[in-house]
Amino acid sequence: MQTAINVPRASDDIEQHRRAVRLNPRDANAHALLGLALLRKRELEEGIAGLRRALELNPKVKGLHAVLAAALFESGRHAEAESAYRQALRFQDAADLHQGLADTLLRLGRPVEAEASARHAAELAPANVNCLISLASALHAQRRREELLPVFRRALELAPDHVDVRYDLGATLHDLRRHGEALECYAAVLALQPDHFNAHRHTGLSLQALKQFEAAAAALERALEIVPDHVDTLCDLGATLQSDGRLPRALAVFERVLEREPDNRHALAGLSSVRFALGEWQEAVRLARHALEIAPTPYAHSMLLFMLSHCCLDGAELTREHFAYGERWETPLIEARKPHANERDPQRRIRVGFVSGDLYNHAVSRFVAPVFDAFKDSTQIDVHIYYNNKVEDAMTQQHRANVSGWRSIVHLDDDAAEALIRADGIDILIDLSGHSALNRLPLFARRPAPVQATWIGYAGTTGLQGMDYILCDRYLVPDDRYDDQFSERIVRLPLGAPFLPEQNAPPVNPLPALANGYLTFGSFHRASKLSRDVVAQWARLLHALPDAKMLLGGLQAGVDDVLVDWFELEGVGRERLLLRERVPMHQYMLQHYEVDVCLSPFPYTGATTIGHALWMGVPTLATVGATNPSQAATTFMAHLGLDTFITEDEDTYVKLGVFLAQNTSALAAMRAGMRERFLKSVLGYPGVAAAGLELALVRMWQRWCAGELPVPLRVTLSDLVPADADTAAEPA
Structure with a gap:
């Protein structure tokens, strides 16, 4: 009791x-x-x-x-x-x-x-x-x-x-x-x-997630009235302003955080990203290195490498920096790697997993969508997606409908993601991000699949020894030119990736120079690809053609002032610049109506931007250099037989621009026939990319089944012609 x-x-x-x-x-x-x-x-x-x-x-x-x-x-x-x-x-x-x-x-x-x-x-x-x-x-x-x-x-x-x-x-x-x-x-x-x-x-x-950035910023500013200088909220505000394109204000907010907490990693990353977006590469890289020092993570390291790929002109240095990523983050995981229980049957259907955070209305989707669509009827490839993002839209739903399996891994740590991939029996795992945002390279460092490859999402190497292959074409990585800049074995395809032109693009207009009497050059590349050196090269071309103008599209607030200042320092006045803000896709395509020839930045050129320009009849003039990211412009131009627009020499670059200004009738004819040229090239046949990739995956799988190490491979157009093509592994 x-x-x-x-x-x-x-x-x-x-x-x-x-x-x-x-x-x-x-x-x-x-x-x-x-x-x-x-x-x-x-x-x-x-x-x-x-x-x-x-x-x-x-x-x-x-x-x-x-x-x-x-x-x-x-x-x-x-x-x-x-x-x-x-x-x-x-x-x-x-x-x-x-x-x-x-x-x-x-x-x-x-x-x-x-x-x-x-x-x-x-x-x-x-x-x-x-x-x-x-x-x-x-x-x-x-x-x-x-x-x-x-x-x-x-x-x-x-x-x-x-x-x-x-x-x-x-x-x-x-x-x-x-x-x-x-x-x-x-x-x-x-x-x-x-x-x-x-x-x-x-x-x-929540408003930020809904992309209502102006209202989101107002709500965050109200929170800061209640708790002034709340560091996390300041970082949220900085990120919101950055997403809204209000870069100078974002810069001021991140600097405000760093005045209070000099080593705040979120503010350092945010400020580095804003400086990068403004084309201030040296300061952006310095901040990114500092962020990596005070809070070393694979993602901070990837951010640094992404920036270096845009500004480093030394191939050996860029390679060394990327290989250091693997040494730092992959090496400690090697001993913990587990064997794979996958059945070594070279004849069975291969379970291929793709890891990406960009399977929504994003540039990467323009390249992979035709391949996924082709693979849904494949008897050799069974596609599974491991999606590392919360964002979903109509493009996401299209991808989901075209694949056998769809897994969200955005909330899974690497342990759980690896267990899931192994449980799904994935034979070949393909990275679609490289060192860009939302990558899961630390997951690949654990080797959750017997064969691993990287494709499309990044201009350069991952630096991982456990990434067996990189998938590309002979124009992106020409024979023996950049091979030593990759930790992966290079797989050269007939077409590295297809490109979906904008379905609702306006028709091609006549060459503007015919009415203007002068040439208008243009750039629609994000400002983070530009620099003082890029502007100096463009200025040389403008000095050689005193009547020419330069259109700068896709600008965010604050960027236009920076670029105008850079051009003025090179002796090109504001009156020769046509500034165009960032606009929705249809208006963006219409802005090409004002441009005769696009100019590509360096050392990080571009792909999607060049593809859109070509679809609007506008070729791109570009230089290539010592690092592989500079080669990206060549892929589109060379497939269309326009490789004469690519040069390694700045003097030749200027001479090409002058030559085009003197031959506007030829340029007008080229513009009028560009879409037909596009559609008749391999770029107009997405099935070539899908078939080439499928054959490459089969060969990679056969090598693993035979217990053979990865080696460079090559798939040619002739390999795709006969229905019963020999798929024995062929080293390049």
């Missing part, structure tokens, strides 16, 4: 209770009263000791285990609190005790057990909001976000004005990418509590 204890309100005189304990040291009641009085005075440790002594003398004192459990929980002694709650539950099956045990188990990192206790509490007290909150906490710890929603909504039925629950519901909806509903929750929170900092901040984050 339990012994009851009465605690009169007059019992807060601690000295009185100490005297009672001294007079009756074996009186459980006296120790209990002293312990309770001490707890009320917030003297937790001595109070806990008093309750423990009381329970040693009389383990059946009613309610004392529960009080002790709560005190132990509050003091952070969670393992002891668990024991006390379990003791209390032996005497009373009460909702508050089950809830307390659930909260304790959560602190001990045991959310599954916590969930069971919280559910029992909610069953015993279905109208108790606190029990539902504990259940929600247990589900949240297990990332079971969909199951959280009905729990929060039931709690709000019981307590409609519970601000914390309303906010947590919004945060859960945000995590589920249901941003419209999340915004409704945050609005309801702010109606109850207008100065709720987190509601303003997360309103901004």
Whole structure:
């Protein structure tokens, strides 16, 4: 039978209770009263000791285990609190005790057990909001976000004005990418509590996710009025302003963070990215190196390499920097690699996985979509996607419909992603990112598949020894020219990748120079590809043609001022520049109506931009150099028989521009026939890219099945002609 204890309100005189304990040291009641009085005075440790002594003398004192459990929980002694709650539950099956045990188990990192206790509490007290909150906490710890929603909504039925629950519901909806509903929750929170900092901040984050950048920035600025100089919110604001193209303002915000926290890695990365977008390469690289030093991660390293690929003119240096990535991040993982259980059958259908964060309305999708579409009917290739992004749109749905398997890995760490890929039995795993954003190269460093390759997403090597192959064509990596810049074995295809022209592109217009009487050069490349050296080369061409003009498209706020200044420093006045802001796709294509010849930057040229220009009848004049990223422009131009527009010499570059200005009739004829030329080239036959890639994958797979090491390979157009082509492995 339990012994009851009465605690009169007059019992807060601690000295009185100490005297009672001294007079009756074996009186459980006296120790209990002293312990309770001490707890009320917030003297937790001595109070806990008093309750423990009381329970040693009389383990059946009613309610004392529960009080002790709560005190132990509050003091952070969670393992002891668990024991006390379990003791209390032996005497009373009460909702508050089950809830307390659930909260304790959560602190001990045991959310599954916590969930069971919280559910029992909610069953015993279905109208108790606190029990539902504990259940929600247990589900949240297990990332079971969909199951959280009905729990929060039931709690709000019981307590409609519970601000914390309303906010947590919004945060859960945000995590589920249901941003419209999340915004409704945050609005309801702010109606109850207008100065709720987190509601303003997360309103901004949801608006940012919806690409409503102006409204997002306003919400984040309101949050900063409530908590000035909150560093994380400042970083959110900087990123939002950057996404909205307000680069000078973004720059100021990131600098504000660094004034307070000089080594804040988010601000360093953000500021580096803004400087890079403004074409300030040297400062961007310096900041990226500093970010890598203070917070070394594979992703910080990739960011640095991406920038270097745009500005490094020394092939050996660029290669060394990329190989250092593999040495730093791949080497520690090599010993932990596991063998592969894949069946070595060269005749079976090959399970090919593609890893990307760009399978939405993104440039990469223009290249892979025709291949995925062709592969859906393949008897040799079974395509599976591992998508590393939250963004989904119509293009995402198109990709999803064309493949056998679709897995989201954006929330999975490398352990879980590797386990998933192995469980799916992927034979060949293909990276579509390289060192660009949202890459999962550390996952490839673990070698989750027997054969691994990189394709399309990056102009250069990954630097990983575990990346067996790089897939390209002979124009992107000409024979023996850049081979030593790759850790991968080079697979040369008849067509490295197809290109989908813009379906709703306007028709090609007549050459503008015929009406203008002068040539208009143009560039639609992002400003991060430009530099003082690029502008200096373009200025030489403009000086050679004093009547020519230069159109600069796709500009963001702040970039135009920088470029105008650079041109003026090279002696080219503002009156010769046509500045065009970034616009939606159809208007972007229409901007080509003003351009006779596009100019490519260096050392990082481009692909998609050149493809769009060609579809609008505009060829690109480009120089190539010592690093492989400079070669990208050649792929489009050479496939169309326009390789004479590519040169390695700046003097020849200028002479070519002058020659075109003197031969506008030939340029006009070329423009008028460009789409026909495009469609008659291999670029107009996406099936060539798909067939070449399929044959290359079969050969790569056959080598692994035979126990042979990866070697350079070549697939030619002649290999694709006979239906029964010999697919034996052929080293290049």
